[in-house]
Amino acid sequence: MKIASLDLAVHRLPTPFPLLHGEVRVSEWSAAALAIAEAHGRLVSLWGRDDRRGESGHFVMSAVYALTGGTLVWLDLPLLSREESYPGLADIYPYVIRQQRAVADLLGLAATGESEEHADSRPWLAHGAWSADYFPLRREAGERTSGEWPSASDYPFVAVAGDGVHEIAVGPVHAGIIEPGHFRFSVVGEKVLRLEQRLGYVHKGIDQRFQSLPASEGYRLAGRVSGDSTVACAWAYCMALEAAWKLPVPPRAVWLRALLLERERIANHLGDLGALGNDAAFAFGLAQFMRLKEDWLRLNKALFGHRYLMDVVVPGGIAGDIDANGIEGLLAQCVAIEAGIRELHDIYDEHAGLQDRFLTTGRVTTEQAMALGLTGLAGRASGIARDVRLNFPAPPYTELEFTLACKSGGDVAARVAVRFDEVFESLRLIRQILRRLPSGMVREELPSLLENERPGGIGAGWIEGWRGEIFVALTLAPGNRIARCHCHDPSWQNWPVLEHAVIGNIVPDFPLINKSFNLSYSGHDR
Amino acid sequence: MWKILGRIAKTGIATEAPPAAAAQKVGAGETASVPRLHQEILDILGRALTIRAVDAGSCNGCELELNALNNIYYNLEGLGIKFVASPRHADLLLVSGPVTRNMVLAVQQTYAAMPAPKLVVALGACAIDGGIFGANYATLGGLAPVLPVDHVIPGCPPEPVDILAGILDVVRRRLPPESVPHV
Ligand code: SF4
Numbered sequence: 001m002k003i004a005s006l007d008l009a010v011h012r013l014p015t016p017f018p019l020l021h022g023e024v025r026v027s028e029w030s031a032a033a034l035a036i037a038e039a040h041g042r043l044v045s046l047w048g049r050d051d052r053r054g055e056s057g058h059f060v061m062s063a064v065y066a067l068t069g070g071t072l073v074w075l076d077l078p079l080l081s082r083e084e085s086y087p088g089l090a091d092i093y094p095y096v097i098r099q100q101r102a103v104a105d106l107l108g109l110a111a112t113g114e115s116e117e118h119a120d121s122r123p124w125l126a127h128g129a130w131s132a133d134y135f136p137l138r139r140e141a142g143e144r145t146s147g148e149w150p151s152a153s154d155y156p157f158v159a160v161a162g163d164g165v166h167e168i169a170v171g172p173v174h175a176g177i178i179e180p181g182h183f184r185f186s187v188v189g190e191k192v193l194r195l196e197q198r199l200g201y202v203h204k205g206i207d208q209r210f211q212s213l214p215a216s217e218g219y220r221l222a223g224r225v226s227g228d229s230t231v232a233c234a235w236a237y238c239m240a241l242e243a244a245w246k247l248p249v250p251p252r253a254v255w256l257r258a259l260l261l262e263r264e265r266i267a268n269h270l271g272d273l274g275a276l277g278n279d280a281a282f283a284f285g286l287a288q289f290m291r292l293k294e295d296w297l298r299l300n301k302a303l304f305g306h307r308y309l310m311d312v313v314v315p316g317g318i319a320g321d322i323d324a325n326g327i328e329g330l331l332a333q334c335v336a337i338e339a340g341i342r343e344l345h346d347i348y349d350e351h352a353g354l355q356d357r358f359l360t361t362g363r364v365t366t367e368q369a370m371a372l373g374l375t376g377l378a379g380r381a382s383g384i385a386r387d388v389r390l391n392f393p394a395p396p397y398t399e400l401e402f403t404l405a406c407k408s409g410g411d412v413a414a415r416v417a418v419r420f421d422e423v424f425e426s427l428r429l430i431r432q433i434l435r436r437l438p439s440g441m442v443r444e445e446l447p448s449l450l451e452n453e454r455p456g457g458i459g460a461g462w463i464e465g466w467r468g469e470i471f472v473a474l475t476l477a478p479g480n481r482i483a484r485c486h487c488h489d490p491s492w493q494n495w496p497v498l499e500h501a502v503i504g505n506i507v508p509d510f511p512l513i514n515k516s517f518n519l520s521y522s523g524h525d526r
Numbered sequence: 527m528w529k530i531l532g533r534i535a536k537t538g539i540a541t542e543a544p545p546a547a548a549a550q551k552v553g554a555g556e557t558a559s560v561p562r563l564h565q566e567i568l569d570i571l572g573r574a575l576t577i578r579a580v581d582a583g584s585c586n587g588c589e590l591e592l593n594a595l596n597n598i599y600y601n602l603e604g605l606g607i608k609f610v611a612s613p614r615h616a617d618l619l620l621v622s623g624p625v626t627r628n629m630v631l632a633v634q635q636t637y638a639a640m641p642a643p644k645l646v647v648a649l650g651a652c653a654i655d656g657g658i659f660g661a662n663y664a665t666l667g668g669l670a671p672v673l674p675v676d677h678v679i680p681g682c683p684p685e686p687v688d689i690l691a692g693i694l695d696v697v698r699r700r701l702p703p704e705s706v707p708h709v
Contacts, residue, residue, distance in 0.1 A: 129627035130663045141663075152631055172632050175611035177579050177592045180629060201628045202583045205664035221658055227587025227683065271593070284530060290597035291540060297594065307685060308587060347529050522585045 226523030236461030317443030362513030376468015489523030
């Protein structure tokens with residue numbers, strides 16, 4: 001089949017969105033990356049796995065690309081003769097550097113052949129707190145819990161020289177109640193010359209942990225890769241599992257999953273809109289939005305049993321159903337919350353002090369955003385009109401009327417505006433879903449095969465979470481076992497862009513800029 | 527300005543009564559009175575209760591609930607409880623997550639920086655025993671291997687009322703005399 005301008009042997013996987021899968025040789029690996037970039041496609045995610053079996057098998061590198069026509073392509077590169085390196089892709093897609101460093105940490109496979117500008121062999125997730133020759137995703141690694149442990153080591157930050165330049169080190173423990181990470185600023189006076197991030201503090205071995213869980217249980221772990229995106233990631237996981245096992249999902253469950261996904265989006269946007277007001281010294285905004293969010297979460301709990309909807313999306317459907325009263329309650333809440341948000345929207349728009357802090361702060365132009373691979377909500381605030389719900393629609397989005405929220409400002413103000421627009425759009429989606437909700441059951445029973453008779457296979461999930469695109473690649477071994485589960489959070493693309501967004505801004509605006517992206521540490525560090 | 531004032535007036539006071547701490551629960555639905563809570567916190571600590579929260583590998587779910595606990599429904603500061611930035615100002619260390627090896631040092635340093643007497647609370651299933659993440663090359667499987675844990679708050683994530691009840695519980699269970707400094 002022709003992919004971009006190349007002829008590749010790929011076949012369609014039974015996912016609810018168009019996904020092609022195939023194996024490539026080393027020469028085709030880089031050629032495909034280049035051809036796809038030239039055809040305006042982009043790299044979504046890169047990972048590796050250990051397919052060695054005794055004397056046979058290989059390490060395998062995988063990359064998934066989004067093509068402009070609305071198709072994903074997943075390419076596997078087996079590293080023949082037990083090679084432990086592969087052609088790096090950072091010269092074509094600079095934003096893949098950290099993903100390649102993570103592959104080196106977890107699997108001991110090195111990216112080679114890149115220009116000096118893009119080659120970075122510093123460890124990323126590994127901070128020296130386990131031995132450097134321990135690769136958790138290799139077969140021989142096993143699950144190590146005892147033995148001698150070294151302590152975490154220092155990190156070779158890039159130093160900036162010059163008259164009056166000094167460094168400010170922040171983290172991993174921050175002032176507020178947020179996730180841990182380290183930021184190293186090089187500043188002159190108040191102005192930021194350079195920011196370098198060090199992440200990985202919340203790396204908890206999720207990829208290895210997946211391999212010890214039954215595949216039918218993996219959705220619970222997927223739903224805790226990033227707690228604020230539990231619906232998106234659990235849905236992507238279930239989508240992958242359902243494709244691999246060819247499980248049907250009842251239509252009502254598919255529609256309810258979308259309802260939950262939009263509720264998750266609104267919950268997060270409400271929290272962020274409040275926090276953004278607060279970071280610009282407008283505590284009223286925080287108090288008001290957090291109240292709305294609390295109401296929202298309480299209804300989740302009342303109807304679905306969990307405030308953040310963890311463990312509600314399950315393989316084959318969803319756990320729990322709503323009745324006519326529930327639907328009425330949800331619709332009534334849409335009306336109440338929408339009125340509240342519209343009022344606050346006016347207040348934010350008319351508040352000179354807020355707008356002064358928001359406008360032109362932390363700007364990422366459309367050109368920068370394209371070059372750096374900015375994605376999701378932040379991408380849409382920088383003029384990149386992309387959304388999985390529109391460009392790669394899977395049911396029920398194929399049947400829902402949906403308008404994309406997009407701004408070109410690229411500053412904090414634009415990221416605030418996109419959130420407001422998306423809240424209103426999600427409310428509209430929720431109303432459509434509730435009005436047209438199909439009847440029937442909400443969960444297909446897992447086939448009553450004996451556990452060890454469940455087939456192996458591969459599948460993938462692709463969901464527009466509130467932060468951006470969440471991709472899950474799942475490789476199953478026979479007998480309900482997970483050979484490899486890779487959960488990709490959009491923060492992998494967006495964290496490096498934050499380093500650019502703060503250049504030239506003043507240090508006190510960093511918390512505001514950071515919040516306007518609100519990237520995931522846990523989803524990134526895994 | 528008028529819109530802001532209008533909104534404030536419309537919102538009114540949304541604060542709810544605090545939950546009874548688990549240890550003090552007499553009958554179902556008992557709620558503690560605010561003045562009594564104040565007094566208890568004062569009796570035990572001599573001042574308001576200050577908390578330093580540290581995420582030691584959480585999925586962020588526990589932090590979402592800590593932030594929710596700061597919303598107006600729970601009126602945390604009205605009870606004399608406050609989250610602080612500096613461990614030097616903190617009476618209580620609240621740790622979430624399965625405690626990643628990459629965070630051990632930061633957790634230990636935060637604890638060391640707190641003035642005695644210090645209380646340590648493990649927040650959520652992960653901090654108690656590793657939760658769904660367990661113990662592996664990257665995590666210790668909970669807080670107990672690193673710090674002396676005074677109290678645990680179960681849940682995944684624990685809801686704001688559970689966190690509040692847990693905090694009140696640990697305050698009410700008086701500190702053992704040896705950990706109270708003689709000044
Ligand atoms: S207890 Fe649950 S919510 Fe809290 S960090 Fe662990 S997985 Fe996340």
